[in-house]
Amino acid sequence: MHSMTNARPRLTVNGLHKQFLLHGQGGLEIDVMHDLSLTLQAGECLVLAGRSGIGKSTLLKMLYGDYRIDQGRIRLHFDDGDLDLETLPTYAWHGLRRDVIGYVSQFLRVVPRVAAVDVVMEPLLARGADEADSRQRAETLLARLNLPERLWRLPPGTFSGGEQQRVNIARGFIGEHPLLLLDEPTASLDAANRDVVIALIGEAKARGTAMLGIFHDEDVRERVADRLLPLDGNQGGLSNASQHYRESLS
Numbered sequence: 622m623h624s625m626t627n628a629r630p631r632l633t634v635n636g637l638h639k640q641f642l643l644h645g646q647g648g649l650e651i652d653v654m655h656d657l658s659l660t661l662q663a664g665e666c667l668v669l670a671g672r673s674g675i676g677k678s679t680l681l682k683m684l685y686g687d688y689r690i691d692q693g694r695i696r697l698h699f700d701d702g703d704l705d706l707e708t709l710p711t712y713a714w715h716g717l718r719r720d721v722i723g724y725v726s727q728f729l730r731v732v733p734r735v736a737a738v739d740v741v742m743e744p745l746l747a748r749g750a751d752e753a754d755s756r757q758r759a760e761t762l763l764a765r766l767n768l769p770e771r772l773w774r775l776p777p778g779t780f781s782g783g784e785q786q787r788v789n790i791a792r793g794f795i796g797e798h799p800l801l802l803l804d805e806p807t808a809s810l811d812a813a814n815r816d817v818v819i820a821l822i823g824e825a826k827a828r829g830t831a832m833l834g835i836f837h838d839e840d841v842r843e844r845v846a847d848r849l850l851p852l853d854g855n856q857g858g859l860s861n862a863s864q865h866y867r868e869s870l871s
């Protein structure tokens with residue numbers, strides 16, 4: 622995998638469009654994103670803003686390969702060249718997620734019977750890291766996030782929402798990916814743990830991590846955002862969706 626450079630934006634998005642075709646609704650089309658462009662530098666945290674349903678999570682899912690890039694360009698910049706995600710073959714996404722793009726989703730996808738500490742260290746093991754070192758780093762992160770030690774060896778399926786989210790955050794940060802996507806990582810946390818996440822984001826910035834995040838909490842947003850990107854304006858969203866819906870009825 623390429624190594625990333627500090628000299629140019631790590632990520633450039635140009636003319637991105639996203640449309641969902643709802644087969645169950647007689648082929649209704651929903652325009653979620655229209656002509657979105659952005660750049661993201663190393664060590665920068667860009668926060669996506671805009672009303673609910675405007676397409677913030679959709680953008681993160683397109684960057685992570687969960688949603689197809691139908692129109693527009695998403696380009697990652699490395700020392701030795703660029704990588705266009707819209708033409709990336711399916712098999713290449715696995716390595717990209719392992720080594721380059723990290724993602725803290727809103728909810729932990731629990732794997733049954735796997736202990737919390739193993740969930741957290743897995744991204745390191747996937748790269749062939751030493752098991753004892755990986756476990757040590759996972760435990761350090763879980764301790765920082767105040768997850769009680771008695772829970773570390775238990776599967777997180779029965780943990781509280783906030784406990785699961787802290788396992789999720791530890792798993793997302795442990796890999797120190799050069800590009801990190803954050804979908805409401807602090808939503809279900811108390812003030813003390815929110816502060817830990819803000820500190821983790823600060824440390825990631827200092828390492829040169831480029832971050833794109835969604836934070837509804839204004840206090841958190843102010844503390845982490847280097848820039849805000851409002852998705853409202855000409856980027857479609859619900860107004861377009863409802864317009865399409867009305868057109869489909871007429």
Ligand SMILES: Nc1ncnc2c1ncn2[C@@H]1O[C@H](COP(=O)(O)OP(=O)(O)OP(=O)(O)O)[C@@H](O)[C@H]1O
Nearest residue numbers: 641651653671672673674675676677678679680862
């Ligand atoms: N897989 C999908 N199929 C159909 N429509 C979808 C799909 N994913 C998202 N949408 C629609 O796209 C729009 C944008 O959703 P998205 O989750 O990106 O919004 P958001 O800005 O992150 O909202 P919130 O702040 O409430 O999380 C919504 O109208 C949603 O219903």
